[in-house]
Amino acid sequence: VSGAYALGEWVRGPGEDLGVFRYHCGCEYRVTAPPAKEGALPYFEFDQDNFPICRATFALLASGRTKGVFQLESSLGRHWTKRLRPENADQIGALGAILRPGCLKAKSEDGVSMTERFCRRKNREEEAEAYHPALAPILSSTFQVITYQEQLMRMGKELAGFDLVEVDKLRKAVGKKDQQELAKVKTLFLAGCTRLGIVTDEQAATIWGWIEKSGRYLFNRSHSQSYGLLGYSTAYLKTHDPVSFFANWLYYAKDKSDPREEISELVADAKLLDQPVEPPDIRDLEERVSTDMVAVRFGLCDVREVGPSRVEKLRRAAEAAEAVLGRPLREWTWEEFLFHCGHETGHAATTGWIAVGAFRWTGKKRARLLNEYRAWAKLTEAERKWVLANCRPADGVTAALRAVGRPKKDGGGAANKNRVALLQGEVKFLEDPPASEADWPNQVAADEEHYLGVALTCSRVEACDLGEVNCTCKEFLAGRVGKLALGVRVCSVRVIKTKKGDKMAFLSVEDASCGMDDVCVFPEAWERYEGVLRVNNNVLLRGGKDPKKDSFVVDRVYQL
Numbered sequence: 001v002s003g004a005y006a007l008g009e010w011v012r013g014p015g016e017d018l019g020v021f022r023y024h025c026g027c028e029y030r031v032t033a034p035p036a037k038e039g040a041l042p043y044f045e046f047d048q049d050n051f052p053i054c055r056a057t058f059a060l061l062a063s064g065r066t067k068g069v070f071q072l073e074s075s076l077g078r079h080w081t082k083r084l085r086p087e088n089a090d091q092i093g094a095l096g097a098i099l100r101p102g103c104l105k106a107k108s109e110d111g112v113s114m115t116e117r118f119c120r121r122k123n124r125e126e127e128a129e130a131y132h133p134a135l136a137p138i139l140s141s142t143f144q145v146i147t148y149q150e151q152l153m154r155m156g157k158e159l160a161g162f163d164l165v166e167v168d169k170l171r172k173a174v175g176k177k178d179q180q181e182l183a184k185v186k187t188l189f190l191a192g193c194t195r196l197g198i199v200t201d202e203q204a205a206t207i208w209g210w211i212e213k214s215g216r217y218l219f220n221r222s223h224s225q226s227y228g229l230l231g232y233s234t235a236y237l238k239t240h241d242p243v244s245f246f247a248n249w250l251y252y253a254k255d256k257s258d259p260r261e262e263i264s265e266l267v268a269d270a271k272l273l274d275q276p277v278e279p280p281d282i283r284d285l286e287e288r289v290s291t292d293m294v295a296v297r298f299g300l301c302d303v304r305e306v307g308p309s310r311v312e313k314l315r316r317a318a319e320a321a322e323a324v325l326g327r328p329l330r331e332w333t334w335e336e337f338l339f340h341c342g343h344e345t346g347h348a349a350t351t352g353w354i355a356v357g358a359f360r361w362t363g364k365k366r367a368r369l370l371n372e373y374r375a376w377a378k379l380t381e382a383e384r385k386w387v388l389a390n391c392r393p394a395d396g397v398t399a400a401l402r403a404v405g406r407p408k409k410d411g412g413g414a415a416n417k418n419r420v421a422l423l424q425g426e427v428k429f430l431e432d433p434p435a436s437e438a439d440w441p442n443q444v445a446a447d448e449e450h451y452l453g454v455a456l457t458c459s460r461v462e463a464c465d466l467g468e469v470n471c472t473c474k475e476f477l478a479g480r481v482g483k484l485a486l487g488v489r490v491c492s493v494r495v496i497k498t499k500k501g502d503k504m505a506f507l508s509v510e511d512a513s514c515g516m517d518d519v520c521v522f523p524e525a526w527e528r529y530e531g532v533l534r535v536n537n538n539v540l541l542r543g544g545k546d547p548k549k550d551s552f553v554v555d556r557v558y559q560l
Ligand SMILES: [Zn+2]
Pocket: 023, 025, 026, 027, 054, 055, 056, 057, 240
């Protein structure tokens, strides 16, 4: 099963009724038009203000595959979403609050961060016991961890009898850490608690201690909740309409602070979710990322150094040639394209398009296309016209160059001896190219990375000797256990210090199948292999699944 039908099925209705699309998670939508293409979703509308509660969406969040999910897409966000495993929009909202640096740094007496405390209690790894019965209802939605400013304000009101003005003073003083103001509010708070007598003076002092400390990380609940809803909406769309999701996110990747990183993360994530992402296709004449609702395809201007004017020129040349050939661009051969449009597209754009596979429909090797284009580009205007008048595209580029490269007196198109020598030199080159015209994975991947920002059709890892590899990233994520050997590229390295003060690292890696986070290198291995585990290095990782967690634990590393 592929495409939309991996997500659910279209249950056609009787007669004119197009029926419903029924997702495996239980979500259902009334279909308004049949799918645009085999394997695509039929048309229906999501109610964007009111997404249903859906187990598939929460499963996506719990898996930590939150690339593109509002507020949760950084590697920190992916890590903590997986750790928390949120079960409702409230908890997704709380993630926005507990992911903030203040909360991650704020430690309880036992050295555990407030973020970790929240996760442990939510997942019932420790008791969420209320310090005092009066605090229980105030902190119940956050497992008795002070998380929001609103909770602080309620504490002022209910324990110390503060009115709205005083409560606001409390919020401001704690947030700003103004020592003088804080001392004033503290006196008021303790006096209020004594007056109401709900908590003892000693308890009031303890609670004040937490309030003061919480100032460093509190966030407001209303804000968190609206973020949470937006986060849920994006996760829902990613789960239910991945093709539109990735098409849109890739389209706007250019606006991110690091577009290349964004593109490469999105593509790795799409691979993992079985969403095909393809290089541009010259025949589409699309400038930017687009989709036929089955695959997502890069556009011609997503290739480095190609601007819209280049595509516009090509469009006009193609229209003119379509009239001459009597067939649409989509039905042309490579030679027809080259003869009629090859001079309009410009050197930089054409070599870029060839290198990323925009001509893969021709079935020819990219290296061969490049050689033929470079030879063709040497023709003068007059020689090109001569070829169009005298040669058949079906005979091939080499034959056309051989014919035009003869002197005019012999019936050719070359104006002088120099032109004859140059063109016959090109013929020799095409007949017997000095370098192999195979498409080596290493070269294809490097070209795609250079021109598009990401390797789509293969990975540089594939060029390495992968004889020892017995598992892909995707297979590992799907649950493979045992002694494993992965052949991967290191994408990022995060080094941390353990409680004992030793260094260890978490890696993000990728191979042709997909990318994965949370590859764990414990101190002993890190000390040994730090030099090899560098970003962009291709390595063989021997190791296996951590029995307690989902992560891959590295035992040995070899340079590939
Ligand atoms: Zn659903």
